[in-house]
Amino acid sequence: MTLALYVPRASPVHRTPAGWKLLALAGLSALVFTAPTLPVVCGALVAVVALGLVVARLPVAVLGRETRAVLWWLGALFALHLLVTDVLTGTLTVLRLLTLVLAAAVVTATTRVTAMVAVIERVCRPLEWVGVRPARIGLVIAMALRFIPLISERAGRIRQAQAARGGSVRGLRGLSTTLVPLLVQVLQLAHTVSEALDARGADDVPLRRGGPRAA
Amino acid sequence: METKDLAYIALFAAITAALGLVPAVQVGPVPITAQTLGVMLAGAILGARRGFLSQLLFLVLVAIGLPVLPGGGGGLAVFAGATAGYLISWPIAAFVIGLLTERFWVRYNLARATVATVVGGILVVYAIGVPVLSAVAGLPWSDALWFGAAIFIPGDLIKAVIAAAIAVQVRRSYPVIDRPRRAVAVR
Numbered sequence: 001m002t003l004a005l006y007v008p009r010a011s012p013v014h015r016t017p018a019g020w021k022l023l024a025l026a027g028l029s030a031l032v033f034t035a036p037t038l039p040v041v042c043g044a045l046v047a048v049v050a051l052g053l054v055v056a057r058l059p060v061a062v063l064g065r066e067t068r069a070v071l072w073w074l075g076a077l078f079a080l081h082l083l084v085t086d087v088l089t090g091t092l093t094v095l096r097l098l099t100l101v102l103a104a105a106v107v108t109a110t111t112r113v114t115a116m117v118a119v120i121e122r123v124c125r126p127l128e129w130v131g132v133r134p135a136r137i138g139l140v141i142a143m144a145l146r147f148i149p150l151i152s153e154r155a156g157r158i159r160q161a162q163a164a165r166g167g168s169v170r171g172l173r174g175l176s177t178t179l180v181p182l183l184v185q186v187l188q189l190a191h192t193v194s195e196a197l198d199a200r201g202a203d204d205v206p207l208r209r210g211g212p213r214a215a
Numbered sequence: 216m217e218t219k220d221l222a223y224i225a226l227f228a229a230i231t232a233a234l235g236l237v238p239a240v241q242v243g244p245v246p247i248t249a250q251t252l253g254v255m256l257a258g259a260i261l262g263a264r265r266g267f268l269s270q271l272l273f274l275v276l277v278a279i280g281l282p283v284l285p286g287g288g289g290g291l292a293v294f295a296g297a298t299a300g301y302l303i304s305w306p307i308a309a310f311v312i313g314l315l316t317e318r319f320w321v322r323y324n325l326a327r328a329t330v331a332t333v334v335g336g337i338l339v340v341y342a343i344g345v346p347v348l349s350a351v352a353g354l355p356w357s358d359a360l361w362f363g364a365a366i367f368i369p370g371d372l373i374k375a376v377i378a379a380a381i382a383v384q385v386r387r388s389y390p391v392i393d394r395p396r397r398a399v400a401v402r
Contacts, residue, residue, distance in 0.1 A: 005280045005290050025291065066292055073297065076362075077352050084355060093353050100295035108280040108290030116279035140225045140272055141279075147229030148283070152236060175237075175249065176377050183260065183381065184389045186226055194222035 007109045013056035018115040019122070021107045028103050032096045041092055045099040052106040066105040067098070074098060117141055143193070147186070155182050220265055223391065227257040227269035228276060231305075232283035239285055240370075247370035248285045254305045255336040255378035258312025259328060260385055262392045266309035274302060300347025304340045311335035316382070320392055328379035336378065337371045 008014075013021075028048075032041055052058045074094045081090030120141075121134040128134065158178050167177060231253030239248045253273075258266035273283070282289040293302060312335030319327040341364045349359035386392075 005282055022291075029295065066290075069288060070296060077297070077354070080352075080354060080358060084358070085353070089353065097295065097297065097351070101292040104291035104293075104295050108292065111280065113279050113281065120275060120279070136221060137275075140221050140228075141275065143222060143225035144228040144232070144272060144276060145281075147226055148232050151229055151233040155233070175252075176381055179252075179256075179381050180384045180388075183230075183256070183385050186230070187223070187260075187385075187389050187391065190222040190226040191219060194217070194219040197218045197222070 005105075005108050006112055007058055007062055009057050009110070011056045011110070013051060013106070014110045016110075018111045018119045021111060022119065025103055025107050029100055032099055036092050036096060038088070038092065041095045041099060045095055045102070048099055048103045048106060052102065052109070056106060056110050058106065058109050062109050063102055063105060066101055070098065070101055147190075150189070151182070151186055154185055158182055158185075223261055224265055224269040224272055227253065227261055227266070228272035230256065231270065231273045232276060232281070235283050235285050247367075247374075249374075250285060251305075251336060251340070251371065252374050252378050254309050254340075255312060255332045255375060256381060258309035258335055259316050259331060259378060259382035260391055261309075261313060262317050263310050263313030266313035267306045270306040270309040274306065277302070297348050297352040298344070299351065301340060301344035303347070304343035307343065308335045308339040311339050317392060323383065323386055325379055325383050328382050329376055332375040332378045332382075333372070336375050337368065340371075 028044060032044055049063065052063055053060065074097060077097075078090045078094050081087075081093060117138055121137055124132060124134045124137055155178060158181050162177065231250060234249040234253040237249040254270055257269045260266075261269060276283050277289050277293060278291055280290045284293060293299065312331045315331035315334060316323070316328070319331065345356075345359050345363045348354065348363040349356055352359070354362075
């Protein structure tokens with residue numbers, strides 16, 4: 001399982017801090033929704049594609065995959081707009097959505113997961129005042145990332161065991177007969193992991209000097 | 216919140232992600248994915264608070280660029296799309312299911328569990344998803360309701376019953392939600 005949509009390259013876009021890229025994305029979204037005219041939206045679309053393909057040197061396949069993912073949906077949307085409104089509104093809506101989807105894909109493909117996690121921890125820092133510990137956000141993300149392949153592996157093992165006993169492992173019935181033992185197994189596993197973390201002092205991350213320990 | 220709660224939260228974010236790898240069952244033109252099963256289970260097994268946080272964490276995994284949506288989708292792009300409302304509704308859906316489950320906990324059974332998963336996992340999801348679809352896509356309400364809700368509801372009902380059945384069985388062998396103090400006192 002490939003665990004990231006990140007495409008490594010040495011480009012100015014890749015080097016731009018993640019926080020700035022996310023701000024730029026928010027700005028672009030505000031622009032195309034507040035000024036939905038054909039020149040603005042077309043200009044934004046061309047700029048985003050140029051930024052992704054020329055400046056960041058992303059493979060065409062990356063943007064192509066995102067476009068394909070929304071293509072049938074955009075087509076249906078355009079057809080509905082032809083019936084309900086007019087060609088101009090339909091074109092604008094479709095191009096606007098495509099621009100935002102591609103811009104977000106460029107940000108995702110040029111930013112490492114670790115950089116995104118760092119941004120999230122930074123954004124959450126003010127939440128310390130209500131008892132959230134930003135350092136723990138990195139910890140839960142890391143735990144979830146480790147659990148995903150583990151769950152798939154355990155599910156595969158349970159299915160094999162049931163198939164060996166002649167049980168049904170396909171379709172909806174198979175889904176529920178697999179999920180109950182799987183859930184009990186992984187709940188016990190999560191409990192064990194948390195005990196191991198506590199034993200190694202995961203609970204001792206200071207909130208802030210002299211601050212309350214509750215979170 | 217204890218480390219155990221953090222581990223459960225991470226676990227159910229991961230379960231929703233892993234269910235995205237289960238191939239969609241195609242019923243006519245309508246794809247039925249297993250992923251909302253994860254949302255329902257998070258609320259029904261962890262309860263309101265941890266269920267909410269686990270699905271919020273799942274959205275964070277999507278946003279930081281992990282391909283955890285069906286068909287390897289993910290990244291910030293999905294929050295710009297017309298289906299963003301459905302995704303955003305997931306933590307709230309898990310919260311509502313968790314709230315109802317905690318209320319039903321002492322006399323929890325398949326019927327009550329199904330009420331919780333239908334209200335939280337279907338009503339809440341469409342109450343948020345359909346208006347966003349209508350606004351982002353510029354669709355009139357009637358069309359959004361038909362293409363964004365009605366065709367998926369039969370599949371969702373099946374998932375709600377499956378999630379409820381699983382939650383009842385898991386509660387029997389590994390209950391995670393604490394029994395309310397009042398019930399213990401009565402005993």
